[in-house]
Ligand SMILES: Nc1ncnc2c1ncn2[C@@H]1O[C@H](COP(=O)(O)OP(=O)(O)OP(=O)(O)O)[C@@H](O)[C@H]1O
C-alpha cells in the first residue's frame with residue numbers, strides 16, 4: 286500500500302504553511318519519512334508556473350488560461366514528485382491541491398464545476414488525498430494575517446466577495462466529503478490547531494494500520 290497523502294486547504298492566511306511545517310516536524314519526530322510540498326509548485330516546471338500564476342504582472346490573465354496552467358503544474362507535480370514519493374513509502378504533505386482549484390477557478394472565477402472535476406481527475410490520474418485539513422478562517426481575518434508577511438499576490442489582491450465565495454466553496458466541499466475533509470477552526474491559536482491536525486492524522490494512521 287502506498288504511503289498516506291495529506292493535503293491542507295482553505296482561504297488565504299488560515300495558517301496552512303504554518304501547520305504543514307508543524308506536522309512535518311511532528312512526523313519526523315516519530316521517524317516517519319515525509320516530504321512537504323505545495324501547489325502550484327513542487328517541480329521545476331510547476332515552480333515556474335507558480336511564478337506566472339501568482340505574479341501581479343499577469344493580472345489580466347483569463348480564467349481558462351489560469352485553470353489550465355494550474356492543472357499543467359499539478360499534472361507534473363503528481364507524476365514526477367507526489368506519486369513516486371507515495372509509491373516508495375514517503376508520506377506526502379501538500380499545501381493546497383485539487384480542492385483549491387474547485388474553490389478558486391470554480392467558485393472564484395465561475396468556471397464549470399463539472400469540467401473542473403474532470404480536469405482535476407485527468408491531471409492527478411485519479412490520485413485523491415487520504416486526508417484533507419481545511420483550515421477555515423473568516424476572510425477578513427485571513428487576509429489581514431497574510432498581509433503581515435508579504436505583499437498581496439495576484440489572488441490575495443482579489444475583491445472580498447471573491448474570497449467569500451472561496452471560503453463558502455471549501456466549506457461545501459467539506460460537507461460533501463466529510464470522510465476525507467476535516468474542517469478546523471483556524472481562528473484558534475496555532476498550537477491548538479496543530480493538536481487537532483495531529484489528532485486527525487493519528488486517526489488516519491490507525492485506520493491504515
Ligand atoms: N492560529 C493562528 N493565529 C494567529 N496567527 C496565525 C495563526 N496561524 C498562522 N498565523 C500567522 O498568519 C500568517 C499566515 O499564516 P500562513 O502563511 O501559515 O497561512 P497560509 O494559509 O499558508 O496563507 P496563504 O494562503 O497566504 O499561503 C503568518 O504570519 C502566521 O504566522
Ligand SMILES: [Mg+2]
Pocket residue numbers: 301302303380
Ligand atoms: Mg501559505
